[in-house]
Amino acid sequence: MKVPVVRKILEANDRIAEMNKALFREKKVAVINLMSSPGAGKTTLLERTIDALSSKIKLGVIEGDIQTSADAERIAKHGVPVVQINTDGACHLDGNMIRDALTAIDIDPLDLLIVENVGNLVCPAEFSVGEDHKVMILSVAEGDDKPAKYPLMFKESTVLLVNKIDLLPYTDCDVNKIRADAKTINPKLIIFEVSCRTGQGLEDWYAWLTKQVHG
């Protein structure tokens, strides 16, 4: 009983995501779907990225959280347009939520829209929102066994940011194991080792992101 229901929901979502994608193309807005476990550093990455790039790129943000507008408030302080989606219990964003959010943010002037998903290493990977690329963050504090145990997000992502590398001396995490296991799942995966706290390694991420902006 359950599997067909899930398939129908996913198919319906894919149709709406395609409509979103067509709209983003028409408006020439590049769209990134940013995903990770809770607390891996999505919002801090966004704050850093906005500060580094917003003089060159017109950036906007859609924030997804189950509750609170804390993240949108953090982003708003950095001077870019932002809208908060509260999923009210739902564990991921879907195409419809993004479509609704587009009534509250003007994407016409934007070069780049970053969608920060609900903190969850599992469900968001199944639902396209119409993005050009999925980008994921894994914190070294989560451990090096995560690619093998949660393969779908690693498979679906174009970029993996291995974050909090400033904590490496205090953990048992082996970044080479993360690299090897993630590449086994997704040989094309682009991997950056960064610390959103110290700024280490973020230049390569900024360069990649800048390249995604359409002409």
Next chain:
Amino acid sequence: MKVPVVRKILEANDRIAEMNKALFREKKVAVINLMSSPGAGKTTLLERTIDALSSKIKLGVIEGDIQTSADAERIAKHGVPVVQINTDGACHLDGNMIRDALTAIDIDPLDLLIVENVGNLVCPAEFSVGEDHKVMILSVAEGDDKPAKYPLMFKESTVLLVNKIDLLPYTDCDVNKIRADAKTINPKLIIFEVSCRTGQGLEDWYAWLTKQVHG
């Protein structure tokens, strides 16, 4: 369309969870449903707990993961019966999965069964597996905004273990904020500050867990 489907799934799960609970009562086995984000330290807590208590308490473990049997292999080395559930994509354990797993582990001789859920701070909190208590872990590396942003698991849990306190000097996490926000959501929540890596603070957890074992 979606909400009634979800409600039906939850209602069906509750019925099966009640059947599991009746069986656990009949067999006099206390059952803990252990939940957290990926990499917060569930398996390491289990390893510590087994080593500390298995001479006094007959312990068994059900491991839930999307893929791999890595966690069950870690647990098996500590000399207790363990069975691995692979959810094959599903983001939480449910009552039926536990019912199936009970054909692969003999709970008759057990005093305590710990079910380690899939790493996910959202979905597992909605699905009872027939446990006596939900216990959750939050790693300080995840940040102090998690109770406000992911309230359901904090609301549903009897115990919160704030783990990786050995990392506190290297993070911006305020444990008092975690305590205050979690208690606002769930005033009865029992909170232990621990490091599963160093062993700090675990004695109180062992004492609480030992008290849950029936007669």
